[in-house]
Amino acid sequence: MKIGFFVPCYIDAIHPQAAISTYGLLKKLGLDVEFIERGSCCGLPELDMGYIKHSCSLEKGIVSLISDKGYDYVVVPSGICTDQFRDHFTEVEQTPEVAHFRATVHDPVEFLHDILKITELPGHPQFPYRVALHNGCHSLRYLNEARPTELMIKPFDKCADLLKLVDGLEVGYATRRDE
CATH class of the missing domain: 3.40.50 (Rossmann fold)
Structure with a gap:
């Protein structure tokens, strides 16, 4: 490839x-x-x-x-x-x-x-902290990388899925996460 x-x-x-x-x-x-x-x-x-x-x-x-x-x-x-x-x-x-x-x-x-559908990151990185994730409008509404809150569909978040591959990292969101 x-x-x-x-x-x-x-x-x-x-x-x-x-x-x-x-x-x-x-x-x-x-x-x-x-x-x-x-x-x-x-x-x-x-x-x-x-x-x-x-x-x-x-x-x-x-x-x-x-x-x-x-x-x-x-x-x-x-x-x-x-x-x-x-x-x-x-x-x-x-x-x-x-x-x-x-x-x-x-x-x-x-x-x-x-x-690629990766399931692990090279070197198994560690980051034992909580991070705030904000999915931008284009990634939500055009690239379909996470569920926009206005849609009543099953929640998903591709970026959070990838961040979970980092040992110890905890993902957090704002209350109104896609505004």
Whole structure:
């Protein structure tokens, strides 16, 4: 399995350690991970402001970075950008390369939980503390990584499932956990 690892602009600028840690975890899991050297914007800021055509030009640049690389999956350490690529990448021609990218792009939680179905973490990490977990709107309502409270369905939380693989870690939530 060949994985492309794509770091969007705001993660690179604001939270680079999140990308570095995710990349390191994928490598520790023994995966063939290729860091896509040239990052780009997913187009979400432009789309949100109504600049659909400009967001399209940004989207087109991403396809050239990943086409012909033979990636089985592309992991993007951002749920918002993953949603943008998968569900809003509609203004560009839907070539086979675009269709493949949209079908195989995942954020780390989805990839680890749904694709790899990991049951243990390398090195059996320990963190004997209680942590607060907040699932973002995109991860709840677009990526379906946890149950939004407005839906009357059986509760689930993929991120919490993964955090439970860390020995000693206890997950806690705010009272109004998805607001």
